[in-house]
Amino acid sequence: MAVPKRKMSRSNTRHRRAQWKATAPQLIPITVDGSDYRVPQRLVKAYERGLLRPES
Numbered sequence: 001m002a003v004p005k006r007k008m009s010r011s012n013t014r015h016r017r018a019q020w021k022a023t024a025p026q027l028i029p030i031t032v033d034g035s036d037y038r039v040p041q042r043l044v045k046a047y048e049r050g051l052l053r054p055e056s
Contacts, residue, residue, distance in 0.1 A: 025040035032047055037054040039047055046052045 019032060025042075027038040028041045028044055029035075029038050030044055030047055032054055035054070037047070039054065041050060047054060
């Protein structure tokens with residue numbers, strides 16, 4: 001694991017952390033039991049197999 005040689009200042013730490021941004025999941029339209037839903041792409045197979053139930 002990388003270990004810093006010197007302490008990073010509070011200002012530099014906060015500037016670095018401020019650059020991180022979450023992205024919204026890409027929603028894919030699917031049909032389950034005749035109803036249309038928009039679910040995250042990574043969960044489409046789980047909904048199709050019936051492992052997850054879509055919320056109304």
